[in-house]
Structures are given as structure tokens and as C-alpha cells.
Amino acid sequence: MHESEVVDITDQNAVALACGGNPEAFSFLYEKNVTRIYNYIYYRIGSASDAEDITSRVFYRAFGHINTYVDKGVPFSAWLYRIAHNLIANWHRDNLRRKEVPLEDHLDLPHKADQPERMLEKNQELILLMKAIRRISADRQQLILLKYLEDLSNAEIAQIMGRSEGAIKSLYHRALIALREEMERIGYKSD
Amino acid sequence: MESKMNDMNNKGMFGLEEKLSSMLKPVMPDPVFMGKLKTRLAKTPAILIEKSKRRMGVIVVGAGLFAGALTVWIISKLKKR
Numbered sequence: 001m002h003e004s005e006v007v008d009i010t011d012q013n014a015v016a017l018a019c020g021g022n023p024e025a026f027s028f029l030y031e032k033n034v035t036r037i038y039n040y041i042y043y044r045i046g047s048a049s050d051a052e053d054i055t056s057r058v059f060y061r062a063f064g065h066i067n068t069y070v071d072k073g074v075p076f077s078a079w080l081y082r083i084a085h086n087l088i089a090n091w092h093r094d095n096l097r098r099k100e101v102p103l104e105d106h107l108d109l110p111h112k113a114d115q116p117e118r119m120l121e122k123n124q125e126l127i128l129l130m131k132a133i134r135r136i137s138a139d140r141q142q143l144i145l146l147k148y149l150e151d152l153s154n155a156e157i158a159q160i161m162g163r164s165e166g167a168i169k170s171l172y173h174r175a176l177i178a179l180r181e182e183m184e185r186i187g188y189k190s191d
Numbered sequence: 192m193e194s195k196m197n198d199m200n201n202k203g204m205f206g207l208e209e210k211l212s213s214m215l216k217p218v219m220p221d222p223v224f225m226g227k228l229k230t231r232l233a234k235t236p237a238i239l240i241e242k243s244k245r246r247m248g249v250i251v252v253g254a255g256l257f258a259g260a261l262t263v264w265i266i267s268k269l270k271k272r
Contacts, residue, residue, distance in 0.1 A: 023233055026232065027229060027232070027233060030228075030229055030232060031229070034220065034225055034228070034229075035217065035219065035220060035225075036217075038218075038220040039217045039218060039220075042218060042220075043215070048221075051220075052220065052221070052224050055220070055228070056228050056231075059228065059232055060232070060235070063232055063235065125214060126214050129210070129211075129214050129215075144211065144215075145215070147211075148211045148212060148215040149215050149216075149217055176204050176207055176208070177204075179207065180204070180207055183207075
């Protein structure tokens with residue numbers, strides 16, 4: 001064993017090592033990002049099995065193209081989100097003519113600690129909310145999910161989405177308006 | 192009047208933001224799925240090799256086409272003589 005080849009993988013060097021073909025570094029990046037990418041996909045499409053499938057494809061694609069990755073100072077996750085975003089668009093295109101799968105058949109139950117009645121009510125609310133979110137444009141959905149699922153700041157979202165912070169603020173405002181309109185359209189009361 | 196409407200609008204937005212904040216919670220992917228995917232990724236160094244194979248294929252086809260074109264050109268030159 002060559003001790004000189006053993007390098008500690010950290011947040012700082014993981015991307016560079018992975019780009020250089022270090023599989024442990026890619027595993028490190030996978031561990032750090034898989035949950036957030038899965039969540040993003042899951043909330044965008046509403047199906048756990050499809051979310052798993054697309055998450056796999058995101059990481060396979062990233063792994064296959066890691067040698068072409070150029071570090072531009074934005075988080076590595078931005079690249080993964082972009083791949084996920086494109087694959088979700090393909091998924092929607094492919095599913096356009098298929099019958100829409102009811103979201104309630106696939107939604108996990110994130111409110112497991114609640115009483116059953118309250119849980120059911122919350123899940124119904126979540127289904128309607130997700131229905132409304134999925135009716136707004138893809139970039140608005142992305143912004144809402146990054147903000148509320150990932151709890152990211154406007155500056156961080158701007159880096160991921162490749163826009164200015166001002167553009168994100170304005171997009172966020174428009175996203176809320178569009179979301180409220182969609183909620184009203186499907187008979188959901190936000191207050 | 193306009194400021195009152197803006198105020199109402201902001202209140203509505205605030206309610207929506209609160210709702211989003213309370214409803215959108217991260218879900219945990221199936222640990223079995225995560226573990227399997229990690230293992231599969233770790234066992235797939237072939238993806239990079241596959242790419243170089245494709246590149247090699249393009250080079251071989253390109254060289255073949257070039258050689259073919261060159262042969263045709265040489266033959267046509269010889270026929271002219």
C-alpha cells in the first residue's frame with residue numbers, strides 16, 4: 001500500500017479529487033448530496049419510485065461526466081441540481097401522454113408523529129399544496145423547493161440557478177403570486 | 192388605498208410563506224436504495240472507459256473515411272492519366 005496516495009477527503013478537496021478519478025471522493029460527494037437531490041426530485045414529480053430512478057440517473061450522469069466538471073466557484077450541488085432539473089424535464093416530457101399518477105398514492109408521510117386524523121388532514125393539505133406547486137413554472141418550482149426544503153438563502157439559490165440575487169428576489173415574489181393563484185384555482189385556502 | 196392593498200397582499204404572502212415553511216419538510220430516501228446506489232456507483236468505473244471507447248470509435252471511423260476518400264482521390268487521379 002502506498003501511504004503517499006492516501007489523502008483525507010474533505011469538503012474542500014472532494015470535488016478536485018473526484019474530478020481526478022478518485023472513487024472515494026465521489027462517494028463522499030454522493031453521501032453529501034443524495035438526500036437533497038432525492039428530495040428535490042421527489043417534490044418535483046411526487047413519485048418515490050420515479051424519484052429513486054431519476055436520482056440514480058443524476059449520479060450516474062455526474063459520475064460519467066465528472067472529468068469534464070469545471071469548478072467555477074459555485075457549489076458542486078449546483079451541478080447536480082442542474083442535471084436533476086434536466087432529467088425532470090425529460091421525465092415530464094416522457095410522461096406527458098401518460099395518465100397522471102395521483103400524488104396521494106406516492107407521497108410519503110413526513111408527519112408521522114401526529115395523530116392519525118391530523119396526519120390525514122396534513123397530508124391532504126400537502127397533496128393540494130404540491131399539486132399547486134407542480135402547476136407553476138419549473139424555475140419557480142425549483143426556487144420554492146430550494147428555499148423551503150433546503151432552507152437556502154437567495155444568494156445560495158442564485159449560485160445554483162445561475163442568476164443574480166436580485167433576479168432571484170424578483171422570481172421569488174412572482175413565484176409566490178403564481179402559487180397563490182394556482183392554490184385558489186384548485187380550491188386550496190392558504191390562510 | 193394602494194398601500195392598503197399592498198398590505199393585504201403582503202399579509203397573504205406571509206401566510207403562504209408560513210404554510211410553505213410548515214408543510215415542506217425534507218423526506219428521507221429509502222436507506223436500502225441509497226446503499227445500493229452507492230455500491231453500484233462504486234463498482235462502475237467503466238463509465239469513463241466507455242466514453243473513451245466511443246471517442247476511439249469516432250477516431251477509427253473518421254480515419255477510415257479519410258483513408259477511403261484518399262483512395263478514391265488517388266484512383267481518380269490515376270485514371271485521368
